Amino acid sequence: MLKQALITILKTKAPMNLVIEGLSKTYPNGTQALKGVSLEIPTGMFGLLGPNGAGKSSLMRTIATLQDADAGSIHLGDIDVLNEKPKVRQVLGYLPQEFGVYPRMTAYQMLDHFAQLKGIKNAKERKATVRALLEQTNLYRERNIKLGNYSGGMKQRFGIAQALLGQPKLIIVDEPTAGLDPAERNRFHNLLSEIGEHMVVILSTHIVEDVTNLCRHMAIIHKGEVLLKGNPREVVEAAQGKVWKKMIAKVELPQHQQQYNIVSSHLFDGKVIVKAFGDECPDESFEASIPDLEDVYFSQIKAKEEATNAQIPNQIQE
Template sequence: MLSLRNLVKVYPGPVAALRGVDLDVPRGMFGLLGPNGAGKSTLMKILAGLLEPTSGEVTLDGTDIVRNPEALRPYLGYLPQEFGFYPYLTGEAMLLYLLELKGVTAPQGLKKLTAELLERVNLTFAAKRKVKEYSGGMRQRLGIAQALAGNPKLIIVDEPTAGLDPEERLRFYRLLAEVAHERTVLLSTHIVEDVAMLCPRFAVIRQGRVVAITSPTEAKAAIQGTIFEGTATAAELSELQRTRRVTQAVLFEGRNRVRIHAPNAAVPPGFERVTPTLEDAYLLLMKDPQVPSENAEPAREVAR
């Protein structure tokens, strides 16, 4: 179990990136969902031992990894948001170099382990190709291969599907799901679909605080019967955005297709009740006036 207690990070300025994060991350896949600038990458860097918190405690299976970061490294796999591969090395040479840097050992040698990891992430066919020729999804799979080396107990992946095309994203989903069967995987993302596809439970982070801990099913159930959809002109949309809680507004056949949250069921003419999505739930949490930006408030655990 990975446990965070009252984790705070203040940068010079001062800028408070984390404002007292409390979180328990169990075995399996767990999501951390929030917009850019919410504090996700700061949190990931602290957990990976790359950044010291201003205050607070982080423990992995009872070991304090803030005071003793060296205790974490043998058990950690980390895929940062941007991984600095050498473009002119082959995938095989790049992975072998990374394993050597990490100090990984293998009974049958690192070359055999490299081949096994490339096979596991479905990159054997591209082992002799230069990394500069890899697609975005292939580079992410190479990053996961190095994160898996050493059989870590904890794997941290930061925005792993940003920039991937739909096909590559689905491949990466399958790979992460397989990996999570054996260990704790913490997935940090601003993409709601990532969480919906992969995470049995997740936390929502906003302005450096965890504001909800829930599951996709629970989050949608909490707003069941309160989401309505209809069309609106530009002027009507402007009025809806001023007077209603709009969760989505997209152009469809030249008209604005609008989704609103109306818990009292008083809706504009032409709007009909629809099934809520996880994106509806997430956007409502981002707009929730009950979650202040400056005053501390504990995360809300959605009832199971």
């Protein structure tokens, strides 16, 4: 009953698109973290996929009003995110990569404290809200356990509970499943999927499988630039007939990496399965492989790395 009541509350909030245009950010040390990023993110789960250092956290922190941009704009509905930060914070739920808790407080005590900070002053309303959120995140039975005794997955679910306070219209979660065991990861996926039916949820991650399983829309970002955006299924369909695989001995890997456009490799039964990306089969020793999002991801990252490396000699000459 409480869980259904919470879902009803979430549904009553009018959906909003998040529109990012030409966003750039350079840090004082000269690192250009964002380079003209433009994205339109609708209601639902949106996957922001990229390796560590790609600019994902810089983008999330800027959207979450924790840092300013050098150029560009962000709008959440009719809210100017960069210039109306108090308004954004009223409708934002944020679960950063590093989420701290008071280890000696129980989940109930801490969530009640957060609810007061969010402006829920009425004790009866606050009690009902806290209970509903703990039910929603499957933590109600563990509500009186101190947070210091929570597992990693339980802490992440608690993080989502606090992010849902105040009926947000935008939820940002940064690398939420890193370090979770498979069972906790599955629970967290189910929770995010349910939440994502009613609001904009941005999932920032380097785990390709999370985006494949959860998101209707996605973008690949690397070195501060958006390399690809679209629907994960359609992105994979576009790669049909472009992925080729072969099993080789480990000692052959360097030669294959030099000779072919190898985008990924992994060990299997003491040997290495390599995957090449291209419009044509590299040679008769390769066979066609059914593509997945990981193949597309690795091909995009490699192409960006090669383009960046090709620019370095020209920059040195200049």
